[in-house]
Amino acid sequence: MTRTRLMTGLSALALAVTPMTGALAEDADGNIVVGFATAETGFMQAYDKPAQDAAMIRIEEINAAGGLLGKQIKVVNADTKTDRAEGAKAGLSVLDAGADMVVVSCDYDFGAPAALTAESSGKVSFFLCAESIKAGVQGVGPHSFSASVLAAVQGATMAQWAHEKKGARDFYRLLDTSYVYNKGICDGFDWMLPTLADANLAGEDVFKNDDASIAAQISRIKALPKEPDAIMLCTMMPGAVSAIKQIRAAGINSMILNGSAVDGSYWLSAVPDLSDFYVPVQGSVYGDDPNPDVNAFNALYKEKTGSDPATQYTYPGYVMIDVWAKAVERAGSIDAGAVVAELEKMDGEPTLFGPRTFTPELHHQNKARYLIAEVKDGKPGIVDEWTISEPVPMEALMK
Amino acid sequence: MASFPKVKSVALRTISTPLILSAVLVVLALVTVAYGSRPFNQTMIDIFVRVILVTGLYIFVGNSGVLSFGHIGFTCMGAYAAAWLTMPPMMKELSFPGLPDWLKALQLPYGPGAVLAGIFAGVFALIFGRILMRLSGIAASIATFAMLAMINTIYANWESVTSATNSVVGIPIVRTIWPYLIGAIAAVFIAWAHAISRHGLALRAARDEPTAALASGIDIPRVRLVAFTLSGAVVGLGGALMAHSIGVVTPDTFYLGLTFITLSMLVVGGIGTLTGAVMGVVLLSLLIQGLRWLERGVPVGESTFALPGGLQEILLGVVMIVILARRPSGLFAREFVWPARLGARRRNSSAATRNVPAGDA
Numbered sequence: 001m002t003r004t005r006l007m008t009g010l011s012a013l014a015l016a017v018t019p020m021t022g023a024l025a026e027d028a029d030g031n032i033v034v035g036f037a038t039a040e041t042g043f044m045q046a047y048d049k050p051a052q053d054a055a056m057i058r059i060e061e062i063n064a065a066g067g068l069l070g071k072q073i074k075v076v077n078a079d080t081k082t083d084r085a086e087g088a089k090a091g092l093s094v095l096d097a098g099a100d101m102v103v104v105s106c107d108y109d110f111g112a113p114a115a116l117t118a119e120s121s122g123k124v125s126f127f128l129c130a131e132s133i134k135a136g137v138q139g140v141g142p143h144s145f146s147a148s149v150l151a152a153v154q155g156a157t158m159a160q161w162a163h164e165k166k167g168a169r170d171f172y173r174l175l176d177t178s179y180v181y182n183k184g185i186c187d188g189f190d191w192m193l194p195t196l197a198d199a200n201l202a203g204e205d206v207f208k209n210d211d212a213s214i215a216a217q218i219s220r221i222k223a224l225p226k227e228p229d230a231i232m233l234c235t236m237m238p239g240a241v242s243a244i245k246q247i248r249a250a251g252i253n254s255m256i257l258n259g260s261a262v263d264g265s266y267w268l269s270a271v272p273d274l275s276d277f278y279v280p281v282q283g284s285v286y287g288d289d290p291n292p293d294v295n296a297f298n299a300l301y302k303e304k305t306g307s308d309p310a311t312q313y314t315y316p317g318y319v320m321i322d323v324w325a326k327a328v329e330r331a332g333s334i335d336a337g338a339v340v341a342e343l344e345k346m347d348g349e350p351t352l353f354g355p356r357t358f359t360p361e362l363h364h365q366n367k368a369r370y371l372i373a374e375v376k377d378g379k380p381g382i383v384d385e386w387t388i389s390e391p392v393p394m395e396a397l398m399k
Numbered sequence: 400m401a402s403f404p405k406v407k408s409v410a411l412r413t414i415s416t417p418l419i420l421s422a423v424l425v426v427l428a429l430v431t432v433a434y435g436s437r438p439f440n441q442t443m444i445d446i447f448v449r450v451i452l453v454t455g456l457y458i459f460v461g462n463s464g465v466l467s468f469g470h471i472g473f474t475c476m477g478a479y480a481a482a483w484l485t486m487p488p489m490m491k492e493l494s495f496p497g498l499p500d501w502l503k504a505l506q507l508p509y510g511p512g513a514v515l516a517g518i519f520a521g522v523f524a525l526i527f528g529r530i531l532m533r534l535s536g537i538a539a540s541i542a543t544f545a546m547l548a549m550i551n552t553i554y555a556n557w558e559s560v561t562s563a564t565n566s567v568v569g570i571p572i573v574r575t576i577w578p579y580l581i582g583a584i585a586a587v588f589i590a591w592a593h594a595i596s597r598h599g600l601a602l603r604a605a606r607d608e609p610t611a612a613l614a615s616g617i618d619i620p621r622v623r624l625v626a627f628t629l630s631g632a633v634v635g636l637g638g639a640l641m642a643h644s645i646g647v648v649t650p651d652t653f654y655l656g657l658t659f660i661t662l663s664m665l666v667v668g669g670i671g672t673l674t675g676a677v678m679g680v681v682l683l684s685l686l687i688q689g690l691r692w693l694e695r696g697v698p699v700g701e702s703t704f705a706l707p708g709g710l711q712e713i714l715l716g717v718v719m720i721v722i723l724a725r726r727p728s729g730l731f732a733r734e735f736v737w738p739a740r741l742g743a744r745r746r747n748s749s750a751a752t753r754n755v756p757a758g759d760a
């Protein structure tokens with residue numbers, strides 16, 4: 001009796017679950033469909049949502065101007081729940097809903113499962129802001145791109161800029177080994193450093209993002225015969241705040257360089273009156289971007305979402321739709337092969353946030369114009385602009 | 400009833416359990432294929448992978464009564480072994496430059512790859528088990544947890560062989576449901592065969608009456624080791640198939656999150672029965688999917704009814720507490736059996752000792 005009831009209940013449940021995906025599988029004739037397989041819940045949402053909002057702004061602009069190839073762009077969504085297995089399902093969901101292009105989570109680890117589903121269906125996929133070379137030809141495959149700039153470029157940019165503009169000679173390298181992104185920044189730094197005249201590595205050390213204390217690392221810096229000119233700190237949130245705070249509390253006043261991951265003013269109250277802290281950014285969220293169009297975009301973003309962009313990771317979403325739509329226009333079709341070929345022809349393609357280049361070997365930026373944001377007395381602001389003299393070579397990227 | 404024919408029929412008397420469970424899985428697979436939605440297909444593949452993991456866990460935990468927090472470590476080993484065996488050599492050169500050359504040059508189809516990955520995990524379970532199985536009770540559980548932490552740390556840091564915390568891509572993705580169905584059914588039959596074997600019976604005897612078991616000459620560490628090795632191999636196979644279902648592996652996938660979800664599925668389903676292991680996964684997974692569907696929103700007439708985001712996790716927790724409060728030994732404290740046999744057993748209850756049928760605790 002119990003068993004029969006259970007079996008009946010089970011089959012009823014199975015049937016009840018089935019419509020959940022069926023609702024998505026509507027045909028989208030007449031429209032070009034962009035599928036967002038991104039995180040609507042979980043911690044990745046904080047990264048995906050702003051970039052996705054920026055992408056939506058570009059999509060609305062294109063639709064308002066008459067659409068793409070005379071068609072409107074329609075958007076379908078599926079939540080990855082910041083989970084890799086759910087990511088694969090989300091990718092398949094948007095593909096079943098007719099997506100011609102699949103946008104996946106910002107982070108390479110969380111975006112890859114959905115990007116792989118797009119790749120195996122022969123569709124173009126874009127990572128919202130992945131900064132690993134694997135978010136592209138080298139990892140996912142020939143139809144995959146990233147809208148951001150490689151992490152190594154950030155490390156190389158900071159090293160060269162600090163050397164040329166701030167006269168830094170003695171560098172200290174402090175790497176947080178918890179995330180691949182951090183290693184990428186330090187890889188770029190490692191490649192750039194030997195090319196800089198008179199520059200030398202005063203020392204290096206590692207820590208983990210969740211280390212409560214980096215006292216041991218700090219005492220090794222303090223033990224150096226001379227305080228280094230610059231500390232290349234390759235880390236990200238939330239560990240970055242604690243590391244910076246401890247370095248300054250120990251009385252080390254060297255300039256601190258980091259990647260874009262610590263852009264934004266939201267954490268500055270935790271390190272009051274922080275100075276001599278520098279990060280590279282693609283555009284300014286502080287209202288002082290040298291390009292007035294970026295400030296206009298920030299205003300539009302605020303109008304649409306109710307707040308200013310919190311960090312520069314908002315911007316790649318806009319760039320992504322921009323370059324993809326241009327490639328579709330030039331190809332005259334949404335066929336993935338033709339769109340990829342047009343994207344790969346882009347060489348210094350101007351965008352609101354600097355020129356973008358794609359080649360058949362690299363679907364990512366190995367050289368980019370960066371604004372340099374400085375935190376001075378606890379206030380962030382743009383102080384300079386820098387483009388590395390040479391693109392970061394493949395060997396440094398594949399480390 | 401004479402004892403001679405009864406001994407001969409242990410397999411026959413208990414085979415209905417794996418058969419019914421396999422039938423449930425086959426029905427689920429057929430419904431999925433008939434429905435034809437790719438995301439739903441992927442959901443069902445996930446469920447089958449979890450069935451393999453939880454059934455593997457049951458082989459050891461259910462029969463020995465020792466809670467293991469370490470099995471997901473073997474899943475991790477299986478997943479990475481599958482990556483080592485099945486990725487194209489060129490991509491292996493990039494991700495795993497430290498592998499021996501013969502392994503780098505090797506590229507197996509996913510089937511043999513998954514079986515070898517299971518064996519690889521089983522061998523390591525044997526090695527770890529030689530030490531761990533001498534412990535008992537909470538000490539053994541904590542030792543398995545220490546083992547998980549060890550495996551995770553090695554896989555998260557051994558850059559040249561595991562690519563450390565980098566996501567490994569390039570694993571062939573298998574999106575047809577059949578290999579996963581076969582894997583799940585194989586796991587169910589392995590668990591059943593072990594449970595009715597000499598080792599399985601001895602292990603359950605040791606679980607229920609350790610002193611009596613020892614007095615009867617049962618070598619407890621040895622029978623535990625057999626179960627530990629076998630269950631390590633099955634969860635290793637599950638790890639390999641999990642890798643093929645998503646196409647990406649990272650060490651943090653195989654850590655606390657997966658450990659606790661698989662353990663809770665086993666406990667809610669019924670820790671002492673094979674039916675509990677399988678049906679716990681199926682029912683809880685369907686519940687999770689159902690709640691996610693409600694979160695996404697259901698059209699009710701003109702409007703859409705949707706649960707607030709994140710409520711799924713809360714409701715799941717509530718449901719699990721209610722189930723455990725009402726049925727402390729899980730949803731399925733008894734195995735699925737043919738109806739006639741159930742009646743026969745009831746009439747004959749004195750003859751059926753609790754240790755004879757598969758996991759009939």
